[in-house]
Amino acid sequence: MSGGPASGDVAPSAERIDRQLMRVAYILVLGTFMASLDATIVSVGVDALAEEFGASVAEIQWVTTAYLLAVVAAVPASGWLAGRFGGRRTWLVAVGVFLLGSVLCAVAWSVTSLIVFRVVQGLGGGLLPATGQALLARVAGPTRIGRVISVVAVVPLLAPVFGPMAGGSILSVAPWPWLFLVNLPIGLAVVLLARRHVPAVPPSTRRTAFDLRGALLLSPGLAVLVYGLTEVAHGRTLPAVAGVAAGLAMLAGFTVHGLRTRLTPLVDPRLFTRPPFGAAALALLVLGASVFGTMFLLPLYFQTDRGLSAWEAGLLLAPQGLGAAVGSVLVNRTIDKVAPRTLVVTGVGLILAGTVPFTQLGHQLPDAAIVTALAVRGLGMAMVGAPVMNIVYSRIEPEQLPRASGALNLLSTVGGSLGTATLAVVLQSRLSARGPDIASAFADTFWWVFGFCVLAAAGATRLPRTQAGKP
Structure with missing residues (x-):
């Protein structure tokens, strides 16, 4: 393999962030961005898809729900696959499945x-963030992961912002299949x-x-x-009750199984x-609910109450992406100098201050x-995502990174899914x-979003005062 470092245990002794490491980070983050962006691009095209296939709203919403599930x-x-077959191989297969x-x-x-093909796409897209983060953490090593992960952590914050604008732009100049075909040149370049370059x-x-x-x-x-929870939002009582009860029962069964x-x-x-995994998990779970919940509520509000188009709604959301980009630079420069808990709190x-308005x-x-x-x-x-992941990744054995990354990404994904579904139920009730x-x-x-943030704050106060390896 040309251009990359030698394979094997690649944790470096030096703390310098070299060009090769940043190249690896940007390649991996591009794959994650592709999958994250596609989820929101397609959400803008739901109306066009419903018209194309003559589907009802109840039917076409499964295009989004199937991908999410x-x-x-x-x-x-993701953790087992990366541990069994290797991080890069698993990540490349995930890109292939997504494409x-x-x-x-x-x-x-x-x-x-x-809907069936969206499931195939979602299986690949679901593996990309966790395997990419674990692979990057292994390549960077514990002394450099904090600064590098700040580049990766900003991706989930940017995708929901730019997705609506990208989707609106595509549909203004091309037919609906390009909502999906746009992934091909990006994905092939990533592979x-x-x-x-990726070891x-x-x-x-x-x-x-x-x-x-x-x-x-x-x-x-x-x-x-x-x-x-999705069925609760649509007012279908029987499948809602059955789904929630069955889901909770299966999760309880998994917990008992996992302990025994x-x-x-x-x-x-x-x-x-x-x-600090428990506190980090709570912070990421609730942050996911807050981030994705807000990205569900605001475009809907802009389009239903203010009459904006998808493009205009996306443009109004852009300042959040700009704020995230500025925050990413700030975290990159301070993550090794400031206590993780200080950054996260x-x-x-x-986030609380920005939610109040x-x-x-x-x-x-x-x-x-x-x-503003x-x-x-x-x-x-x-200032939350990268420090939380740095806390966990810098305190865990290299061979455990894939499972830890899978668990953290699971919590973020589940937080976003459950948060969005819960807020949809609340919104329906308040309407x-x-x-x-x-x-x-x-x-x-x-x-309710504000309440989610308060819970995240409670988890953040239990994070370590100091960085790993420091008194």
């Missing part, structure tokens, strides 16, 4: 086939660059059997729970009781206040209660 189902297996799903979606002939990290020396029983309980349990099994569980429940405080939407909040609040939220969100006062219904719902 596939992502949730795929994430738990295959993209091509199949572009040639779909019915809404049913499109070629990764094969040349091949060997599989774990501890070969463990795949936790089949755990997989049959955890992934379907999460998917069924998200499905149940002699095998290595897919996700070890005991991991969440070990400091400050970030959560900024949205609880006042019923008072005709001016655009300037919205733009989003920029503050973006700055705060960038019914408020009647024509749409803005006040959204304002009421944002108090």
Whole structure:
């Protein structure tokens, strides 16, 4: 393999961030960005897809839901796959599966086939963030991961912002298949660059059997729970109750199995009781609910109450992406100098401050206040994700990185999924209660987002005061 460092245990002794390491980081982050961006690009094209296939709203929403459920189902297996087959190989296969799903979606002939192909796409997309982060952490080593991960952590914050604008732009000049075909040139470039520059990290020396029983309980349990909450939002009582009850029962069963099994569980429940992983997990779970929940609520508010187009709504959301980019630079320069808890608590405080104005939407909040609040939220969100991941990655054995990364990404994904589904239920209830006062219904719902942030703050106060290896 030309252009990259030697394979093997590649943790460096030097702390310098060299050009090769940043090249690896940008290649891996491009793959993650492709998958994250596609999820929001397609959400903008739901109306066009419904018209193309003559589908009802209830049918076409499964184009988004199926992808989400596939992502949730795929994430738990990422740690085992990377440990068994190696990080780079798993990541490249995930890119290939995502691209295959993209091509199949572009040639779909019915809404049913499109939903099935979105599942294929989601399985690949779900593996990319966790395997990419674990691979990058292994290449960078514990002394450099903090600064490098700040580049990667900003991606989930930018994708929901730029997705609507990208989707609106594509549909203004090209037919709907290009919502999926746009992934091909990016994905092919990523594969070629990764094969040349990303080092091949060997599989774990501890070969463990795949936790089949755990997989049959955890992934379907999460998917069924998200499905149940989605049905609550649509007002379908029977499938909602059945989905939530079945999902919770399967997750409870997985927890019992994980505590009792002699095998290595897919996700070890005991991991969440070990400091600082438990506090980090809570912070990421609630942050995911806040970030993705807000990105669900605001475009809907802009388009239903203010009458903006998808493009205009995306443009109004752009300041959050700019704030996140500024925050990423700030974190990159301070993450090795400032206590992780200080960064995270400050970030959560900024998110809280940026959320308060949205609880006042019923008072005709001016655009300037919205733009400022989003920029503050973006700055705060960038100050949470990277430090939390740095805390975990710098304190864990290299061979455990894939499973830890899978667990963290699972929590972020589940937080986003459950948070969005919960806020959809709350919003539906408040719209019914408020009647024509749409803005006040959204304002009421944002108090729940504020509550999520308060929970994240509680978790952040339990993070370590010092960096790993320092008194």
